[in-house]
Amino acid sequence: MGEGLVFGPGALMVVGLYLVSMIGVGWIARKKRQSDSMADFYLAGRSLGLAVLFLTLYATQYSGNTLFGYTGKTYRIGFEWTASVVFMFSVIVGYMLFAPRLVLLARKEGFITPGDYIRYRFASPALTLLSTVLMIYALCNYTLAQLKAMGAAVEGITDGAVPGAYGIIALAVIMVIYETLGGMRSVAWTDVIQGVVLLLGFAILAFLIPIQLGGGLENVVAKLGAMDPPKVQAPSFEGATKWISYVFLLGCGAAIYPQAIQRLYSSRSVKVLKRSLAIMAFMPLTTTLVALICGLTAAVVLPDLSKAESDQVLARLCALVMSESVLGYWLVVVVFAAALAALMSTADSALLSMSSMLTKDIYLPYFRPNATEAELTKFGKISSWVIVVLLVLVAIGTEATLVRLLELKFEVLIQVVPCFFMGLYWKRLTAGTALLGMLCGLAVALGLTLAGNPLVWGFHAGVIGLFLNAAVCAVGTLLKPVPTD
Amino acid sequence: MDDSQKYLDLLSEPRKVGYVWWVYLLLYAVAIPWYWPEGYVGPLVLGFPLWVAVTLGTVFLLASWTAWVIHRYWQQAGEDD
Numbered sequence: 001m002g003e004g005l006v007f008g009p010g011a012l013m014v015v016g017l018y019l020v021s022m023i024g025v026g027w028i029a030r031k032k033r034q035s036d037s038m039a040d041f042y043l044a045g046r047s048l049g050l051a052v053l054f055l056t057l058y059a060t061q062y063s064g065n066t067l068f069g070y071t072g073k074t075y076r077i078g079f080e081w082t083a084s085v086v087f088m089f090s091v092i093v094g095y096m097l098f099a100p101r102l103v104l105l106a107r108k109e110g111f112i113t114p115g116d117y118i119r120y121r122f123a124s125p126a127l128t129l130l131s132t133v134l135m136i137y138a139l140c141n142y143t144l145a146q147l148k149a150m151g152a153a154v155e156g157i158t159d160g161a162v163p164g165a166y167g168i169i170a171l172a173v174i175m176v177i178y179e180t181l182g183g184m185r186s187v188a189w190t191d192v193i194q195g196v197v198l199l200l201g202f203a204i205l206a207f208l209i210p211i212q213l214g215g216g217l218e219n220v221v222a223k224l225g226a227m228d229p230p231k232v233q234a235p236s237f238e239g240a241t242k243w244i245s246y247v248f249l250l251g252c253g254a255a256i257y258p259q260a261i262q263r264l265y266s267s268r269s270v271k272v273l274k275r276s277l278a279i280m281a282f283m284p285l286t287t288t289l290v291a292l293i294c295g296l297t298a299a300v301v302l303p304d305l306s307k308a309e310s311d312q313v314l315a316r317l318c319a320l321v322m323s324e325s326v327l328g329y330w331l332v333v334v335v336f337a338a339a340l341a342a343l344m345s346t347a348d349s350a351l352l353s354m355s356s357m358l359t360k361d362i363y364l365p366y367f368r369p370n371a372t373e374a375e376l377t378k379f380g381k382i383s384s385w386v387i388v389v390l391l392v393l394v395a396i397g398t399e400a401t402l403v404r405l406l407e408l409k410f411e412v413l414i415q416v417v418p419c420f421f422m423g424l425y426w427k428r429l430t431a432g433t434a435l436l437g438m439l440c441g442l443a444v445a446l447g448l449t450l451a452g453n454p455l456v457w458g459f460h461a462g463v464i465g466l467f468l469n470a471a472v473c474a475v476g477t478l479l480k481p482v483p484t485d
Numbered sequence: 486m487d488d489s490q491k492y493l494d495l496l497s498e499p500r501k502v503g504y505v506w507w508v509y510l511l512l513y514a515v516a517i518p519w520y521w522p523e524g525y526v527g528p529l530v531l532g533f534p535l536w537v538a539v540t541l542g543t544v545f546l547l548a549s550w551t552a553w554v555i556h557r558y559w560q561q562a563g564e565d566d
Contacts, residue, residue: 079537086516089544092551093509100498100559105491217532225526233524234536240519247513270564278552285545425500 006319007157011333015157018197018337019171022178022190022344029182029189036374038112041183042356043266046107048188053267054276055195056188059345060259061091061280062198062287063142064149067339070288072311074295078224078231081292083243087250088284092277094255099264101424103273106265113353114261114416115361121423124431125365130438131416132361135258138413139350140391146347147172147395152312153339165396171340175348176388179355180381184266187348194341199286201338204331206290209317212328214297223300231299241458248463252417253410258357259349314339355384411449411462415441418466418473426477433476441469496560505554512550516543 007015034040048056066088074081102117111117114135119128147168154167162170178186214220225232235243254260267273291314298313301320305313318335321328359380364371371379415438422429445465448454454461499505518536527535 079534082537082540085541085544086513089547089551092548096499096551096555096559098500100495100500100561101492104495104561108491218529221529221532221534229526230524232526232534234518234521234526234534236523237519240517243517243519247517270559270561274555274559274564278555281548281551282545285541285548289541 007333007336011329011336012157014333015337015340019174019340021193022174023181025189025193026178026181026186029178029186032185033182036377038356038360038373038376038380039110040185041377041380042112042352042360043262044184044188046266047268048263048266048272049268050272050275052188052192053263053272054279056191056345056349057260057263057276057280058283059191059195059198059341060263060349061088061254062283062342063346064146064339064343066288066291067314067342068149068311070291071295071298071314074292075298075305075310075313076307078228078296078299079233079292080231080235080239081295083246084292085284085288086243087246088254088288089281090247090251091254091260092281094251095260095264095277098255098420098424099273099277102261102420103264103267103270105424111265112262113357113360114256114258114420115357117261118419118423119361122419122431122434124435127419127431127435127438128361130435131419132357134412134416134438134442136354136357138409139258139354140387141409143347143350143354143387143391144395146343146350147391150340150343150347151395153315153336153343157336168392168395171344172347172388172392175344175351176384179348179352180384183377183380184262184352187345187352188266190348191345194345197334197341198338198345201335201341202287202290204335204338205294206286208321208328208331208335209294209297212324213301213317213320217293220293220297220300224296227300227303231296238458242455245455245459245463248466249410249414249460252421252466253414253462256413256417256420257350258353262353262356263349351384351387354387355380358383358387408449411445411460411465412442414462414466415445415469418470422470422473422477426473428480428482429473429477430480433473433480436476437469437472440472441465444468494562496562497558498560499554499558502554502558505558508550509547512543512547516540516547 034045039045070081070084073084105111105117105120109116109120111120113132115128115132118131119125122128150171151164151168154162154171155164178190182189210217210220221232264273267276294314294317298317302313302316318332322332359376363379363383364376368375418429418437419434423434442465445462448456448461448464456464518540521536525536529535530538533541
């Protein structure tokens, strides 16, 4: 995780107890299960109340990438990364474009996965399968980033005594144990603990880093302006277009994350969901903004780090705080617990979603059409273990920076957006048109990325693909004759 | 079942209220810093350069607007259930 962030036995014990408590929560969740049905396992029986739903939405949306990737990105580009506050807010606007109709349908038709909606709306096995594969791909990528960060974190606090690979394996095993014990109930309840720890961690960071290390935000900004003026200056026009692209990329992409959609399905009532989303709209100002301030402070306190080192700036800042006082040491322990919470809460949700999609959208229709609910739930649990083993093997054997991984998964995922944003409102949008649009969007997004043009006039390749995808859907719909009845 | 039947319980939804999206467009146009001269910093406001303070203030307005729109225009029959 970084040089000098080494925990003593007491702190390691606290972190260990925190992790073991997750398995305890999983066990209690298992005891509270109502049945062996998929709705109970994957959606907690559609019973999540306000506190649990809000905290699981929060802990799932704000990942390890917010803590490590965003502080690193701010370190590199400065205030231009205020874009992250805008695009993380935009996810809630994305929900408003489709959630009211989707939630209503999900309750009436008993949807478990996003694929259930696509199957219901378009009645097309090909479109459902392609959408499911794209969503699973995006989630694999996302989970992989969390696993790699977990390894780096464990290696850092033990001063290399525990290699990153063992850290990845240990945390992944804890995660999959509590996930398979109680499904969504486990994941949501552990998210409550993780969400509270995460909020606490960000609150500590907000005061500790800029004030203790930087001498106050004004001082940080004044120094940064003198050291590296572009980092405090307004972006160019092309830089601003990149903000617009991020709003589309994240606002649309993160809103249709399968684990996010399944949280919409899991709420006890629409009223609870509405309140949770209304609170979520303010969270970028308490979370993403804090990551931004930490990254700016790091640019002043720890200048001249390489790109790879900059993804570790938060850990390096924490190491500085730890070395200054006993109170600082224990506050950093809480921040570290928050980092683990951010990583695990995102990874466990993605893992559960992948398991549900593999079971409901692939295993059930293609391999066991007559399987019972209990058999499907059992298959889902086994598939969670298989996914974790495969992802851990990949995580141990590959290298990449966190933010680049994030962008690549959204390039692909947002090609599913028209199925939701347009499909719920345009009844003349056919499966064939949606499939053609998706394929065109994918071809452009991947083609531009592979050709070495991930950005065109400030717009991400995936967003350009999405525009084409949406245009194909719009033209195809307009060309379809209006039914006479 | 046609669409009018499927969504009968949805008494109101934000997507269908035109002015809601014009307000979003206006607020996003202020939040995204396309209109400042390149390289502009301005005076510090609460520690932030003016252009950043304007963006953050507008994000707060966007969040407040969203909370109100959800409350006012996302209405479903029996939503307490």
